[in-house]
Amino acid sequence: xxxxxxxxxxxxxxxxxxxxxxxxxxxxxxxxxxxxxxxxxxxxxxxxxxxxxxxxxxxxxxxxxxxxxxxxxxxxxxxxxxxxxxxxxxxxxxxxxxxxxxxxxxxxxxxxxxxxxxxxxxxxxxxxxxxxxxxxxxxxxxxxxxxxxxxxxxxxxxxxxxxxxxxxxxxxxxxxxxxxxxxxxxxxxxxxxxxxxxxxxxxxxxxxxxxxxxxxxxxxxxxxxxxxxxxxxxxxxxxxxxxxxxxxxxxxxxxxxxxxxxxxxxxxxxxxxxxxxxxxxxxxxxxxxxxxxxxxxxxxxxxxxxxxxxxxxxxxxxxxxxxxxxx
Amino acid sequence: xxxxxxxxxxxxxxxxxxxxxxxxxxxxxxxxxxxxxxxxxxxxxxxxxxxxxxxxxxxxxxxxxxxxxxxxxxxxxxxxxxxxxxxxxxxxxxxxxxxxxxxxxxxxxxxxxxxxxxxxxxxxxxxxxxxxxxxxxxx
Numbered sequence: 001x002x003x004x005x006x007x008x009x010x011x012x013x014x015x016x017x018x019x020x021x022x023x024x025x026x027x028x029x030x031x032x033x034x035x036x037x038x039x040x041x042x043x044x045x046x047x048x049x050x051x052x053x054x055x056x057x058x059x060x061x062x063x064x065x066x067x068x069x070x071x072x073x074x075x076x077x078x079x080x081x082x083x084x085x086x087x088x089x090x091x092x093x094x095x096x097x098x099x100x101x102x103x104x105x106x107x108x109x110x111x112x113x114x115x116x117x118x119x120x121x122x123x124x125x126x127x128x129x130x131x132x133x134x135x136x137x138x139x140x141x142x143x144x145x146x147x148x149x150x151x152x153x154x155x156x157x158x159x160x161x162x163x164x165x166x167x168x169x170x171x172x173x174x175x176x177x178x179x180x181x182x183x184x185x186x187x188x189x190x191x192x193x194x195x196x197x198x199x200x201x202x203x204x205x206x207x208x209x210x211x212x213x214x215x216x217x218x219x220x221x222x223x224x225x226x227x228x229x230x231x232x233x234x235x236x237x238x239x240x241x242x243x244x245x246x247x248x249x250x251x252x253x254x255x256x257x258x259x260x261x262x263x264x265x266x267x268x269x270x271x272x273x274x275x276x277x278x279x280x281x282x283x284x285x286x287x288x289x290x291x292x293x294x295x296x297x298x299x300x301x302x303x304x305x306x307x308x309x310x311x312x313x314x315x316x317x318x319x320x321x322x323x324x325x326x327x
Numbered sequence: 328x329x330x331x332x333x334x335x336x337x338x339x340x341x342x343x344x345x346x347x348x349x350x351x352x353x354x355x356x357x358x359x360x361x362x363x364x365x366x367x368x369x370x371x372x373x374x375x376x377x378x379x380x381x382x383x384x385x386x387x388x389x390x391x392x393x394x395x396x397x398x399x400x401x402x403x404x405x406x407x408x409x410x411x412x413x414x415x416x417x418x419x420x421x422x423x424x425x426x427x428x429x430x431x432x433x434x435x436x437x438x439x440x441x442x443x444x445x446x447x448x449x450x451x452x453x454x455x456x457x458x459x460x461x462x463x464x465x466x
Contacts, residue, residue, distance in 0.1 A: 085389060085415040085416055087415030087417060088415045136387075138386075157383050161384065167386075210367065213361070214457075217360075217361055218362070218457050221453060222453060
């Protein structure tokens with residue numbers, strides 16, 4: 001049995017998790033999900049949720065406690081070393097290296113995107129090969145996962161990431177941050193065919209979301225934004241975006257003669273996307289795998305899983321690599 | 328200097344003119360509402376200075392780094408809610424380094440922008456068409 005402690009600090013979330021054999025989640029603690037004020041007492045400025053340094057020790061301790069373990073039960077430490085913000089990454093990397101040195105345990109370097117992909121192995125027996133559509137605030141990639149440690153990027157965004165388009169459209173509609181869930185909820189009340197927004201489909205398997213973003217913004221500025229119209233805009237925007245993702249993903253399946261699809265990343269928790277992927281996969285006789293919502297957002301369980309399946313053994317000279325590539 | 332763009336091709340030309348007149352150590356601050364073409368401008372600017380990588384939006388990552396004959400550091404302060412968060416980007420190494428920095432939504436982090444930065448303002452005017460942009464550069 002291999003117990004891996006995963007640590008993730010690449011962006012906004014501080015997270016630690018313990019995962020057995022890359023699939024069984026014993027704990028998965030994420031900073032934004034706990035009430036820091038309540039948990040640790042005292043006055044913590046609001047920004048603390050983003051200041052990894054202030055919370056990382058407590059998060060790691062809580063991951064151990066929840067799993068009913070201590071450091072001796074851990075076989076190795078997996079940490080995100082990129083891509084991400086250098087200062088944020090360095091907190092996790094330095095913490096992992098210190099633990100590895102003190103405990104004399106091996107350290108495994110993990111690519112954050114590989115982490116999102118490996119979220120699909122958590123709590124099930126899903127296996128490669130498959131086409132993985134990684135969709136989040138910062139990433140929009142179509143990846144052919146031919147084996148646990150073999151990734152081929154088939155398509156990527158040429159401008160805005162999908163989650164970014166959601167957030168910016170949400171802002172124009174006056175919805176709260178994060179925009180993804182807000183649009184998802186509002187869209188349920190609207191008519192998805194009310195407005196025809198353009199579905200940009202660049203050549204090959206690349207994505208583009210800048211055009212639809214601008215077109216929604218222009219539409220919103222030219223019309224009086226009643227509550228009814230906002231619902232229709234949200235639904236129509238979401239419909240167009242989903243069509244783009246669907247078309248490109250199935251084109252990737254055709255290219256690779258692959259009948260297995262996985263979604264990953266924060267936007268994979270969008271209820272409409274999940275639904276239309278389920279329907280389309282049934283129609284096309286494909287197997288669909290989507291992580292639980294909690295494993296779609298940035299989290300350390302996926303990093304521990306990636307440490308098990310495709311991490312790189314690293315030494316104490318491991319460094320943060322802000323623009324780390326997957327291939 | 329004010330440029331008027333009526334199409335993506337116009338914006339491309341304007342980006343190339345500004346790129347041709349730029350040099351190492353320059354910082355360009357881009358301001359303009361959502362969808363006014365800031366990221367598109369950076370894409371063409373990058374192409375003009377010989378960057379071969381894909382240029383995509385740094386809204387989420389806050390900084391994207393591109394290597395070429397002159398390195399380009401593409402920042403986006405859209406998500407920044409406190410200057411402290413900029414510390415995570417190691418921004419001083421970039422602002423005072425030997426590449427070119429382009430910063431979208433720079434007003435949000437105005438207090439750390441060096442005085443020598445040039446500001447470029449993008450404005451839309453829907454009454455003149457969806458593709459109309461005025462691009463004003465202030466040295």
